[in-house]
Amino acid sequence: MQASRPRERRQPVILALGVIGLALLVLPLLGLILRAPWGQLGELFVRQEVLQALGLSLLTATLSTGLSLILGIPLAVLLSHSVHWKVLPRRLLRAAITIPLVLPPVVGGIALLLLLGRRGILGQWLTQVGITIPFTTGAVVLAQTFVAMPFLVFAVEGALRSADRRSELAAASLGASPWQIFRLVTVPLTAPGIAAGAVLCFARALGEFGATITFAGSFPGVTRTLPIASYLAMNSDPDTAIALALVLLAVSLGVLLALRDRWLPGTA
């Protein structure tokens, strides 16, 4: 009998390690779901500290996604144009956008503090004109944007690369200025990539912890976002911590669903 594809040889070691790897990814989340105080969830969710943290997280993640869209799409355009640049500036630009992706977020938080803190390079000037950024809700937004915007930039850059850029030439021949081309042709043509990037960016911003706690601290209602509230509650009130964690898990699953056709291979 002829099989349609060669039968795989059983590899017990590989199989065992693979299963352990999978368990490492899945079991903790399963544990979270199993240990959740389901009976009290309704009551936990309406607690002021939970609602406050949730509201603050949704607000700041939305603002930082908005800021990332405003600044990140033009940055993605710049990055896609950089293929025509000389090698060194092109690599430097790409590296600069990649660094926040690989950098420990705490380092980002310290760096932001050194730039914008009271005695920071820019911060000392801002302080003189009465602007203080660290440990405010604005600082949360900046910290989230710092870590999350690169996700959006790379998603949009990918969309720009696959879209037919010659439509922009057609638009120019019809009298469209570069800004009109960007607004009326480039952005709509790359809309799916922009949407996917915005969802990724939002998810990353929502989960931000290290840069936020370093640069913005943990003031209830001002800078104490869901991840920070969840971490702090772990010491005093594990049930609340679990409830907060469940909210974050639910949002992540929502993101996964939103992106399933674009980013998960084999389901398209």
Added chain:
Amino acid sequence: MTFELTVSARIPRPAFDVVVELKADPGSVLAVVGPNGAGKSSAIAAIAGFTESHGTIRLGDKDLAGLPADQRRIGVMFQDLLLFPHLTVRENVAFSAKVRGGRWSAARRSADPWLSRFGMADLAERYPSALSGGQAQRVALARALASEPKALLLDEPLAALDVEFRDEVRADLGLRLRQFAGPTILVTHDREDVEVLADEVIVLEAGRITQRGSLADLARNPATAWIARFTGAQGRRDADDVRYG
């Protein structure tokens, strides 16, 4: 307005210069023909302002050479049309009115005369993906003309069509071009296009013009073997005799 230009543009791969010098009168159609890779499309891109070039591009008494593409007022029809896929037929035709300033609502209305003139009123709300090849071709021409260009560049406007529809669309294109007051430059590899649409031909080979004249002139006295082949077997032996005999 007469179109008079001398442009030279560098083609990156294989690297060579294209040098084109031509004159096209108002209301006339000048065909540019030549073998693949001769630089025809590069010349078009340089004239439209899509790529860097040197030389002068005079339209009437205005030199366009220093202007960006969006200020040249040269209508371009691309080989693969490049209709905007996210806009309806009406919005494609209205695009130039939209970018000239104003709102989409006013721009959409301004497209109406073009839609009816091109017999496309019933297609107005369709997206380009729902058009046949011939319909898309008409939208592309209407879109280019609606921008009220001073000159037209057509880059292989019929190449994307199935052969069976090409004659009909070509005849239609000919009628529309006759109503266009400015000069038209038509790049093609199809002898039939030249015969039906063009008043004059220039031949571009390896970046240089090798002959210009009417199709009949070229057929009678082809300057190169390629021209002899292009104009038909008739002149071929004579051409070889002249050149190599």
